[in-house]
Amino acid sequence: MASGQEIDDSSNNNSSPKKVYKDPDDGRQRFLLELEFVQCLANPTYIHYLAQNRYFEDEAFIGYLKYLQYWQRPxxxxxxxxxxxxxxxELLQNASFRNAMAHPANKELTHRQQFYFWKNYRNNRLKHILPRPLPEPTVAPPSNALPPLLPPTATTMAASSAPVSAPPVPSPMQYGVPSGPPLAKNDPRNAIDRRKRKKDG
Structure with a gap:
């Protein structure tokens, strides 16, 4: 009789519907938390923090990163x-990248490359977006154009190969010599010279 009662209890348990957890706010809080976490991954310093604290050694956390790939859907x-x-x-799905981000040098390298990408992205993008100017059309020569030039003769070649004479370079001494008449005896510049001579003598 007891066994029949146990069977009835088990059948009642199987027939009763299982309780499914439902978010009180229809998943809004979970959506915001996952959105915030995913966007934190744009910071290489945060990824380095996760690697330093051994989050990437936890299989449940690796599975969570795989689950978060739904954010790539439109x-x-x-x-x-x-x-x-x-x-x-996407890079964190690779174990070698997860291990590499534990080293500070790799974190700095990743941060630097990200900076250069931001710095040059607009210019690189504009190169592909902006239309390039059309090449200028070549104008056909008129029918009454002059005939092509004759090949140069030996005399013209010798004249063209002769070195071109450069203008004479002024001597550096010319810059110190004043132009014009010599200095007068009562010129103050001469007076300084005379005084110097008297002291020396």
Whole structure:
């Protein structure tokens, strides 16, 4: 009789519907938390922090990173403000990248490359977006144009190969010599010279 009661209890448990957890705010809080975490991955320093604290050694956390790839779908990607986070999320699927980000030198290198990307992105993008100017059309020579030039003769070649004489270079001594008449005896410059001579003598 007891066994029949146990069977009835088990059948009642199987037939009762399982309770499914439902977010009180229809998943809004979870959506915001996951969006914030994904966008934090745009910062190489934060990825370095996760690697230093051994988050990447936890299999559950690795699975969470795989789960977060749904942010690459069009209906979710429109909420992303920092698109680099999706690039780093893709790189974090690779174990070698996760291990490399534990080293400070790799963190600095990643941060530097990200900076150069931001610095040059607009100019590089404009090179591909802006239309290039059309090449100028070549004008056909008129029918009454002059005949082509004759090949140069030996005399013209010798004249063209002769070195061109450069203008004479002034001597540096010319800059110190004053132009014009010599200095008068009562010139103050001469007076200084005379005084010097008297002291020396």
């Amino acid at each position: 209906e979710y990607i429109k909420y992303i403000m920092y698109p680099h986070c999706l690039y780093f999320l």
